[in-house]
Amino acid sequence: MTHEIQITEPVDLCLPDGRLNPAAVGWSRRPLHRANLPGWGRNKRWEYWGVVTPAHILGVVVASLDYAGVHGLYLLDRVSGRELAVDATVPLARGVVLPDRSGSGRVSASGGGVTIAIDQAPDATTLRASARDLEVDLTMPVVEDRDSLGVVVAWSRTRFQYTVKDVGRPVHGRLVVRGVEHAVPAQGSYATLDHGRGRWPYSATWNWAAGAGEGRAIQLGGTWTDGTGTTENGVFEDGRLHKIGSDLRWEYDRADRLKPWRITGPGVDVSFQPFHERVARTGLGLLAGETHQCFGRFAGWARAADGHRIDLDGLTGWAEETRNRW
Numbered sequence: 108m109t110h111e112i113q114i115t116e117p118v119d120l121c122l123p124d125g126r127l128n129p130a131a132v133g134w135s136r137r138p139l140h141r142a143n144l145p146g147w148g149r150n151k152r153w154e155y156w157g158v159v160t161p162a163h164i165l166g167v168v169v170a171s172l173d174y175a176g177v178h179g180l181y182l183l184d185r186v187s188g189r190e191l192a193v194d195a196t197v198p199l200a201r202g203v204v205l206p207d208r209s210g211s212g213r214v215s216a217s218g219g220g221v222t223i224a225i226d227q228a229p230d231a232t233t234l235r236a237s238a239r240d241l242e243v244d245l246t247m248p249v250v251e252d253r254d255s256l257g258v259v260v261a262w263s264r265t266r267f268q269y270t271v272k273d274v275g276r277p278v279h280g281r282l283v284v285r286g287v288e289h290a291v292p293a294q295g296s297y298a299t300l301d302h303g304r305g306r307w308p309y310s311a312t313w314n315w316a317a318g319a320g321e322g323r324a325i326q327l328g329g330t331w332t333d334g335t336g337t338t339e340n341g342v343f344e345d346g347r348l349h350k351i352g353s354d355l356r357w358e359y360d361r362a363d364r365l366k367p368w369r370i371t372g373p374g375v376d377v378s379f380q381p382f383h384e385r386v387a388r389t390g391l392g393l394l395a396g397e398t399h400q401c402f403g404r405f406a407g408w409a410r411a412a413d414g415h416r417i418d419l420d421g422l423t424g425w426a427e428e429t430r431n432r433w
Contacts, residue, residue, distance in 0.1 A: 109336050109352040114257070119143050120304065126264040132337070135257040136348055138209035138271050142304030147173050151268075151433070152205040154214045154225060155301040156234060158245065158278055159319065159423050160291050162186065164383075164402050165282070167236055167243065169203065169216040169223050172433055175394060176200035178216045178223060180238045182284065183383060183402065191284065193238035195219025196391060209257070209271040209302040234280075245280035245291060247298045254348035255300075256341045260332050268305030270339060272326045275299065275319030297324075299424070311431050314357050316370060316379065318405045318424030325377065325409060325419055327370055329357045340375070342409035342417050349411040351375060359426075364399050368426050374410035377419060379403055379426045393432070400427040 112133035118140055122128050125145045144150045153170035166181040176197035183190055197203070197218040206212030206227075214225035223236040229249065236243040255273035278298035282289045297319035313331035318324065328339035333354050340351035355372035368379040381403035389396045405422040 171200035242283035253346035271302040273300040275324035316426040318422035396431040
């Protein structure tokens with residue numbers, strides 16, 4: 108078990124000299140960190156939204172690696188299994204806008220046939236994006252007193268990551284796919300934010316699982332946090348976060364990732380049954396990576412702070428393995 112500090116007041120991620128601020132290490136129920144990352148060359152900033160609807164699964168990413176912008180739209184038709192993916196790499200991350208606080212300001216990127224604009228206001232976040240054969244127009248309302256999970260993970264004073272996982276946000280709007288409009292209904296649709304700001308080692312591997320359903324959501328991470336004394340694990344019930352302070356065991360078959368996954372540890376016993384695997388590979392010299400993102404359904408339970416078990420059966424989302432050189 109870890110012994111993590113809960114952050115309850117606004118704090119800067121970095122000291123004036125650019126090193127990690129020790130007072131920033133911990134977790135929070137609200138986005139309280141200002142990612143004041145100075146300099147150039149090792150900074151990683153991104154905004155990822157994953158949206159599950161009854162008919163589709165959507166992924167939208169805006170990322171700056173300082174020397175490159177990496178943006179993309181991905182769509183899975185859950186009925187036909189057909190995928191649509193448009194990725195763009197922009198040298199020196201030209202034109203990318205990523206604010207230093209989660210939940211406020213504008214996120215935007217344009218290049219390589221992809222245009223993305225995300226506006227974060229006190230009452231809602233709107234996401235508008237377009238690429239070949241795909242238009243996105245979504246609204247994610249802000250729900251008062253609803254928790255997210257913010258975490259600072261430190262490998263050292265010069266290598267660290269701040270992440271906000273906002274899992275299972277309400278969402279509604281529309282998608283236009285190859286000229287055909289599809290409604291994104293508020294009932295049965297959920298949006299998940301991965302807000303990341305930090306300085307990573309050149310080589311990194313991580314696991315991430317997130318799923319949502321009516322009144323419940325699960326957020327689990329692994330590999331990249333192991334041994335740091337901090338986790339990005341938590342379970343949500345009726346908007347309330349129950350932090351899970353333990354490293355977890357991930358079991359899955361790398362030869363066949365569509366077989367069931369198991370994620371277990373103190374307070375967690377989760378199984379995940381994929382119904383689709385997305386494989387994304389990048390090979391651009393210094394920048395290389397491989398992601399296996401499986402979409403599916405969760406079962407099992409996670410323990411709340413008061414000891415009762417939160418049932419995870421039927422939650423829909425993803426579990427993934429990512430390996431990067433960046």
